[in-house]
Every structure is written in C-alpha cells, then in structure tokens.
Amino acid sequence: MKRIVLLVAAPAALMLAAGNPASAHPAPGYRCFFGNLHAHTRYSDGESTPDTAYAYARDVAGIHIQALTEHNNGGIGYSITPANYQNLLLVADTITSPGRFVALAGQELGSIGSSGFGHLNVWETPGLWAYNNSDLLGCYSWLMAQRQPAMFNHPDSNWASNFNDLYFYPDYDDAISLLEVVNHNTLYENSYLRALAKGWHVGASANQDNHSRTWGTRTGSAGTALTGVWADTLTKPAVLEALRSRRTFAMLCKPIGEKFQLSLTADGRWMGERYLRQPGRCTLQVTASSPDSIFSKLYLYRDGVIADSTMPNLNVVSWRIELDAGIGSHYYFVKALQRGGGRGWTSPAFVEVAPKRDDDLVVTWPTPVADQGARIAFTPLDGATRVTAEIFNLAGARVWRAVSADPAASIRWDGRDAQGRPMPNGIYLIIVEQAGPAQTKTSKGKTMVSR
Amino acid sequence: MKRFVPLLLVATMCATAGAQNSAVLYWNLPTTPSQLAYGAGTLVMAGEPQGSAANPASLADVKWRSLATAGVQWWGGVFGGSVAATLPVGKRSGTAAVTAGYWGLGAITAYDERGNPLGSVSAQAVCGGVHYGRRLFGGLSAGAGAVFSNLVLPQRSDLGLAFTAGMHYRWRFLSASLLARDLGPKYPVNAAGRGKLPSALTAGVRSSFWGERIAAGLQLEARDGERPYPVAALEAAPVPLVTARLGYSGERDRPEMSPLGAGIAVRTTGRQDFAVEYGYRSYGRLGRVQALSLGIRF
Ligand SMILES: [Zn+2]
Ligand SMILES: [Zn+2]
Numbered sequence: 001m002k003r004i005v006l007l008v009a010a011p012a013a014l015m016l017a018a019g020n021p022a023s024a025h026p027a028p029g030y031r032c033f034f035g036n037l038h039a040h041t042r043y044s045d046g047e048s049t050p051d052t053a054y055a056y057a058r059d060v061a062g063i064h065i066q067a068l069t070e071h072n073n074g075g076i077g078y079s080i081t082p083a084n085y086q087n088l089l090l091v092a093d094t095i096t097s098p099g100r101f102v103a104l105a106g107q108e109l110g111s112i113g114s115s116g117f118g119h120l121n122v123w124e125t126p127g128l129w130a131y132n133n134s135d136l137l138g139c140y141s142w143l144m145a146q147r148q149p150a151m152f153n154h155p156d157s158n159w160a161s162n163f164n165d166l167y168f169y170p171d172y173d174d175a176i177s178l179l180e181v182v183n184h185n186t187l188y189e190n191s192y193l194r195a196l197a198k199g200w201h202v203g204a205s206a207n208q209d210n211h212s213r214t215w216g217t218r219t220g221s222a223g224t225a226l227t228g229v230w231a232d233t234l235t236k237p238a239v240l241e242a243l244r245s246r247r248t249f250a251m252l253c254k255p256i257g258e259k260f261q262l263s264l265t266a267d268g269r270w271m272g273e274r275y276l277r278q279p280g281r282c283t284l285q286v287t288a289s290s291p292d293s294i295f296s297k298l299y300l301y302r303d304g305v306i307a308d309s310t311m312p313n314l315n316v317v318s319w320r321i322e323l324d325a326g327i328g329s330h331y332y333f334v335k336a337l338q339r340g341g342g343r344g345w346t347s348p349a350f351v352e353v354a355p356k357r358d359d360d361l362v363v364t365w366p367t368p369v370a371d372q373g374a375r376i377a378f379t380p381l382d383g384a385t386r387v388t389a390e391i392f393n394l395a396g397a398r399v400w401r402a403v404s405a406d407p408a409a410s411i412r413w414d415g416r417d418a419q420g421r422p423m424p425n426g427i428y429l430i431i432v433e434q435a436g437p438a439q440t441k442t443s444k445g446k447t448m449v450s451r
Numbered sequence: 452m453k454r455f456v457p458l459l460l461v462a463t464m465c466a467t468a469g470a471q472n473s474a475v476l477y478w479n480l481p482t483t484p485s486q487l488a489y490g491a492g493t494l495v496m497a498g499e500p501q502g503s504a505a506n507p508a509s510l511a512d513v514k515w516r517s518l519a520t521a522g523v524q525w526w527g528g529v530f531g532g533s534v535a536a537t538l539p540v541g542k543r544s545g546t547a548a549v550t551a552g553y554w555g556l557g558a559i560t561a562y563d564e565r566g567n568p569l570g571s572v573s574a575q576a577v578c579g580g581v582h583y584g585r586r587l588f589g590g591l592s593a594g595a596g597a598v599f600s601n602l603v604l605p606q607r608s609d610l611g612l613a614f615t616a617g618m619h620y621r622w623r624f625l626s627a628s629l630l631a632r633d634l635g636p637k638y639p640v641n642a643a644g645r646g647k648l649p650s651a652l653t654a655g656v657r658s659s660f661w662g663e664r665i666a667a668g669l670q671l672e673a674r675d676g677e678r679p680y681p682v683a684a685l686e687a688a689p690v691p692l693v694t695a696r697l698g699y700s701g702e703r704d705r706p707e708m709s710p711l712g713a714g715i716a717v718r719t720t721g722r723q724d725f726a727v728e729y730g731y732r733s734y735g736r737l738g739r740v741q742a743l744s745l746g747i748r749f
Contacts, residue, residue, distance in 0.1 A: 367572070425639075426602060427529065
C-alpha cells in the first residue's frame with residue numbers, strides 16, 4: 001500500500017522528463033490514478049449498497065476511482081430504477097473527495113441477450129437512457145448528446161450483435177471513448193484490435209465487473225483488472241476529462257496489488273489524442289514503471305500489427321522509438337508484459353499524416369465520398385488558431401461550411417449540405433483556410449461524391 | 452443581310468444552350484460565351500431577333516440551318532464542349548434543334564478511409580437534347596425541349612432527364628420571355644430519387660435602342676426554394692459586326708461568383724457566315740471561367 005502511494009506521488013512529468021521528445025507540443029504533466037470503472041451493487045444485480053461499495057474500494061482496495069455502473073434494462077428484472085439512479089448520483093458526489101477519491105455514478109446500458117447489441121457503460125449522465133435495445137444508433141446519438149465518456153463493455157464477437165459487429169459509424173465515433181480490453185478475468189484484446197481497425201477511436205480500459213463485495217479487489221487467475229487514468233488532479237471533472245480523452249491504460253496486476261504505470265506519447269502528445277502532422281520522423285515515447293516488478297517485454301503495435309519490441313528486464317523503463325510517419329491515419333499502442341504475469345495495454349495515439357509535397361492540396365479520406373462521409377485532409381499550418389473548410393458544387397454554390405478553433409482536430413464532411421440533404425454525385429471543390437497570428441494559408445482541392 | 456447575322460447568332464446560342472439547360476450535371480453549368488457574360492440573363496438578351504438562347508420559343512425565329520460548337524474552360528480542371536445544329540422543319544412548322552455535349556470533370560486521386568492512395572478516378576458526363584419552337588400568331592411563339600444527361604462515375608452512372616417550356620412575345624423593339632426549366636422526375640432517374648431538380652421560373656423583358664445598337668434586358672429568376680433574384684444585361688455594338696456584352700446577377704448563393712460577366716462577339720459576313728464569341732466570368736477563389744464558340748450558317 002505504501003509503495004503505491006509513493007508511486008502516485010511521483011509526478012508523471014518527472015518520469016517522462018528523461019525521454020521527453022523534442023516537440024512543438026510538450027506533454028503536460030498528468031498523474032496516474034487507478035480505477036475500477038465497472039461494478040454493480042444491489043441497485044441492479046450485485047450485492048450491498050453504493051456507499052458500502054465506494055467505501056470498500058477506497059479503504060480496502062486502496063484505489064482512487066470507483067465507478068458503480070448499474071444495469072439499465074429499461075426497468076426489466078434487476079434494472080436500476082430512475083429513483084435509485086438519482087440516489088446513486090447523490091451518493092457518488094457525497095463520497096467523492098478531491099485529491100483522495102473519486103466515486104463515479106454510471107449505468108450499464110443494453111442487453112447481451114439474443115436481440116441485444118451488447119453492454120455499454122456511461123458515467124455521470126444526469127439521467128437514464130430510455131431503454132430500447134434494438135436501437136444501437138439511437139443509443140449512440142443519445143450518448144453523443146450526453147457529452148460524457150462511454151465504453152464498449154466486454155465486447156465479445158461470439159455474442160449476438162456485439163454492437164453490430166463493432167461496425168464503425170463515423171458520425172458516432174465520438175459516442176464511445178473506451179473499450180474494455182479486460183473484464184475481470186477475460187481478455188478482449190482481439191476486440192480492441194478489431195474496433196481500432198474498423199476506425200473507432202477508443203482507448204484501453206480494464207475493470208472488474210464486480211457483482212459481489214470485491215470492489216477493487218476482485219482477482220482471477222489472470223490477475224487484478226484496473227484502469228490506469230492519467231488525469232490533471234484527482235477530481236471528478238479531471239477524471240471524466242481523462243476518460244473522454246482516452247488518457248488511460250488497461251492493466252492486469254499480477255501478483256495481486258502490483259499496480260504499475262504505463263504511458264505513451266507520440267510527438268509529445270499523450271495517448272488517446274488524435275492529431276495531424278506532416279510526414280517525417282515520428283517520435284514515440286513509452287514509459288513503464290513498477291515498484292519492483294520487472295517488465296520483460298514491451299510491444300509497439302502500429303495499425304494493429306506489432307512493429308517493434310524491446311526486452312528491458314527493468315522495473316522502470318523509458319523506451320523511445322523513432323519511425324517514419326507515412327501518409328494516412330495511423331494508431332500506435334503499447335502492450336507491456338511483466339515477468340510475474342502482469343500485463344498492460346495503453347490507449348492508442350492516433351496520428352493522421354497529411355501529404356506534404358503538395359502543400360496546398362486538400363483531399364478527402366475516403367475519396368469518393370459516400371454515405372459515411374469523409375475526413376477533410378490538409379497540411380496543417382503551425383500555430384493556426386482557426387480553420388475554415390468550405391465545399392462548393394460545380395456551379396459555385398457553397399453547399400457546406402465548417403469552422404474549427406483546433407487546427408489539429410479532424411474535420412469531417414458528411415456529403416450533405418447545411419440542410420442535411422445528401423449532395424448529388426459529382427465533383428466538388430474544397431477550400432480550407434487556416435488563420436494564424438502570423439499568416440493565413442489557403443489550400444484547395446477537389447473531391448468526388450459517389451454513393 | 453442585315454437581319455441575317457443576328458439570326459445566325461440566334462442559332463448558335465440557341466442550340467448550344469440546349470446542352471446546358473439541363474439536368475446534365477444537375478447544376479446547370481453555362482457552356483456558351485453569352486451565358487457566361489449574361490448569366491441567367493441570356494434568356495432575355497438573346498431575344499429580338501437574336502432570340503432568347505435559353506428559350507426554345509425563340510427557335511421560331513430561326514429560318515436557316517446552322518451548326519455551332521462551343522467550349523468552356525471551367526475552374527478545377529473541368530472543361531465542357533458542345534455541338535448543336537438547327538434545322539427549320541418547314542415554312543410554317545417552326546424549327547428544331549438537336550444538341551450534344553460532353554463534360555470532362557477531371558481525374559482525382561482516390562483514397563481509403565485512412566488516407567492510403569488508391570489510384571485515380573475520373574468523372575465525365577455526356578448530354579443531349581431536342582428542342583422545338585414555332586410561331587403561334589402575331590409576335591407570340593412557343594417552344595419546348597427535352598434534355599438528358601449521363602454522369603459517369605467509377606462505380607455507377609447517374610441519368611438525368613429534364614423538360615423546358617417557354618413563351619416569347621415580340622412587339623416592335625420590345626420583347627418579353629417566360630420560361631419554366633428543369634421540370635421533370637427526381638434526379639437521378641436511374642436510382643432511388645435523391646432530389647428534386649432545381650427547377651426555375653424566369654420572366655424578363657428586353658428593349659433595344661438606336662436601331663439595335665444597344666439593348667438592355669431585365670429579368671427575375673425564381674429557383675425552387677430560393678428567393679427570386681434580379682438579373683440585368685446590356686449589349687452594345689459600337690462598330691458593325693462587333694458586340695460587347697455585360698451581365699449582372701443578383702444571385703446570392705454563389706458567394707464566389709462575380710456578379711458581373713463580360714463577353715464579346717465578332718461576326719463575319721459573306722457566302723458562308725461565321726460568328727466567334729468569347730465570354731468570361733470570375734468565380735473568386737474557385738477560379739475563372741471562359742468560353743469560346745464558333746458558329747456557321749449555311
Ligand atoms: Zn455487462
Ligand atoms: Zn456489468
């Protein structure tokens with residue numbers, strides 16, 4: 001217990017300082033907190049009461065974040081009632097003590113029955129989802145409107161729908177920020193790889209899904225599942241921000257209690273982030289640290305495939321990788337193995353590399369644009385503070401326009417005009433203007449709509 | 452001869468206009484120099500006796516065979532070409548026109564969702580139409596046209612179909628035109644309907660001064676679901692056989708398009724008669740558009 005406290009007290013920035021890559025965007029210092037984001041009490045199908053569960057996680061398990069995510073089955077069977085959900089929110093707020101412990105109130109939506117799309121966790125929404133288990137897209141759009149982090153729980157492709165086989169809906173990409181790589185004793189690493197390959201921008205989480213009095217301590221043969229959360233401070237808003245930003249890692253602690261820290265930055269940006277850059281050398285920095293468990297092997301996954309590995313045989317590791325960032329969207333994450341059997345998975349860093357040669361060229365990914373829309377890809381201007389993207393039809397009518405204050409953020413065109421009407425097939429012109437304090441850059445390009 | 456040259460122009464413009472006035476690319480791209488100069492104002496300016504190029508009713512004034520070709524250089528690497536022919540059907544039976552056009556929309560690089568280039572894809576369109584106009588009585592004539600287009604994309608093609616009906620009335624140096632265009636089934640017709648054609652109703656008047664040396668037109672264009680906007684056009688022939696053109700469009704949903712367009716037409720007279728026209732309009736950041744046409748009457 002003491003060791004853990006010590007470790008937490010060591011600021012992340014210090015640990016990263018050694019191998020901090022030269023970058024225009026230095027990583028701010030975050031601290032690592034340990035949480036269990038998926039558990040139940042008798043408010044649904046678990047045991048005991050929320051206040052007992054939170055207190056147990058805080059005092060017995062000694063973790064920093066505990067979420068209670070009661071089943072929301074629309075009132076059927078053991079489903080949480082709206083009144084109990086309001087009570088859960090209240091209890092979580094009462095027991096949360098900044099700097100010491102964050103209690104999250106949540107719900108586990110949906111069903112894993114034959115007609116169900118699966119289970120999703122969402123935390124700290126003001127109310128319960130109006131249950132309709134056949135309406136996955138309705139659920140995604142409700143989640144988008146909540147503006148709170150959400151998670152694919154135990155995504156098992158053997159189950160009935162499994163979120164329509166984790167089908168990627170670009171419009172609902174922002175609905176889900178995490179995926180349970182570990183649920184208690186079961187690994188969903190394949191689902192993690194599949195979701196990423198399909199296009200989801202999800203981070204890694206590992207949780208215990210407690211249904212008895214083991215909140216934070218439930219342990220199986222594979223180890224103890226916990227989510228590492230890199231947050232500004234141990235407060236509810238900071239933790240929710242970290243979950244939304246996917247600044248997390250999934251962890252299986254083994255032997256019991258051997259928690260560790262794992263982080264990944266790309267070009268100085270934290271894992272979970274999605275950013276644009278030009279082609280060239282990309283610097284990845286991995287930091288792994290454990291009080292005394294030895295890291296035997298670290299793997300770097302690039303676009304779902306192992307691209308590099310190292311065998312440090314140390315309990316504190318700083319691994320720096322330089323690689324060529326080819327044009328296109330890439331995701332990198334790290335898997336860590338410990339000699340004692342502990343395992344960890346970082347969230348991915350999502351790196352989108354825009355073409356450099358034709359500096360003024362704008363294109364869409366994909367081209368042609370179909371119903372799922374496309375990302376507008378252009379070479380970012382350093383220091384830009386405002387990006388305007390416009391789409392014109394061949395007659396010169398402006399059919400769509402978007403303004404963003406974050407030049408690294410992804411801009412998507414859904415192939416529709418401002419009124420939401422799908423645009424007819426054909427050629428369209430794109431103009432992107434990036435305005436910075438020093439200069440303004442205009443880029444032009446053509447795209448094609450073909451459905 | 453004095454009446455002949457303007458009529459040649461009618462034929463040229465009238466016919467090539469058909470290739471434009473269509474569901475061709477759904478967007479009604481102008482293809483002729485006069486359309487670039489006048490914008491939608493072509494309808495009124497082309498009248499009396501130059502005829503209203505965009506209006507099949509004006510075919511009633513064409514009494515000669517003609518052949519015309521026009522090319523337009525669009526922005527974004529797009530270009531279009533069209534040929535058109537007019538054929539008087541009979542002394543009292545009016546005149547028919549057939550048109551054919553081609554648009555090269557250029558080749559672009561295809562990408563997958565992650566930005567990996569997948570080679571190049573191109574798009575092009577072919578279009579065509581038949582038009583007919585005849586005099587009803589007095590100065591009143593009527594006309595109708597049907598046009599089709601086929602937009603060819605890598606995986607599919609979109610077929611469009613549209614109809615036009617117009618009226619034209621002449622009285623001394625004044626003329627009035629009325630045109631309903633792009634009526635028809637949803638576009639494209641060969642797939643689940645994606646949208647109604649942006650049909651439009653146009654009404655305008657034109658007057659000439661000083662023995663046709665100066666002409667001015669004013670019209671109102673009302674496109675589906677949008678606020679009507681005014682279009683004005685002016686044409687002057689400072690020296691014989693040379694005509695200068697200026698157009699103004701009050702349209703607002705094309706922010707980059709210059710409200711002003713300009714053009715010039717030069718004609719020769721002789722045994723066989725030629726007309727060369729040029730039109731220009733700027734589309735701001737998108738680029739500029741210019742068109743050139745050649746017409747012959749025989
Ligand atoms: Zn579940
Ligand atoms: Zn559960």
